[in-house]
Amino acid sequence: MPVPDTAARHYALVEAAIRHLRAHAHEQPTLEELARAVHMSPCHLQRVFGEWAGVSPKRFLQYLSKQHALAALAASQDTLSVTHALGFTSGSRLHDLMVTCEAMTPGEIRTGGDGVTVGYGWGPSPFGDALIGWTARGVCHLAFSGAPRAELEARLATAWPRAALWRDDAAARVWLERVFAPATPGAPLPLLLKGSNFQLKVWEALLDTGCGRLVSYRQLAGMAGAPRAARAVGSALAANDLGYLIPCHRVIREGGEVGQYRWGGERKQAIQLWEAARMEGGGR
CATH class of the missing domain: 1.10.10 (Arc Repressor Mutant, subunit A)
Known part of the structure; x- marks a missing residue:
């Protein structure tokens, strides 16, 4: 790499x-x-x-090819059935990024980050320049370039309206290197999640998909315990402010089409390719 x-x-x-x-x-x-x-x-x-x-x-x-996407969906269905039957979690998989997740409480969300310092900055990633944000409790934001930088920074500020924002590009590069480094033993990467109970369930289910796997919106809805809520799952994915870390790039349409992605269809397929290649190559 x-x-x-x-x-x-x-x-x-x-x-x-x-x-x-x-x-x-x-x-x-x-x-x-x-x-x-x-x-x-x-x-x-x-x-x-x-x-x-x-x-x-x-x-x-x-x-x-669509044939590859459909085959991947079928393979994921079988794998997910075994995974849930055995009680595996995302942290137990060899090729997954090791993460721990902590959800903000409703009260913390209402305060808009009052009393919290959010560090943020830009740095390189395998998928172009990225904006990352973090607090003392973990990574809280990850967005890829595409829109103007000022627009992406404004979205971060809107998500934390009362927080003290502090820019540090050097620290951002360190965080990004940790996010995209090859899997190595060590402390898991802490994530701080801000969302509704349903959104949290969807994001948690996404972390159980496994690197290089693809799932449909319907499959993900079933994993989140709401099999008839595929449309609501799409809304939960759109609300995800932790690109790549909460892997919404792994969700495609049942017909094999790529589907929506906030940071562009080319980037979505690039991440899918990157993960699939790592799986084929033994995690490099």
């Missing part, structure tokens, strides 16, 4: 390739055709893709 700065630079090229592949997947473009579309040499494109994801552009094209 490249160092974070290199991965962030490569992501822009990978995103352009993904955009072209999504638009022309039915044509099965060759490596040479894809390279021309993104203004790179085939050799350079092959190298960047391999360094970023661990798989070739050709392999990624296979990930993009």
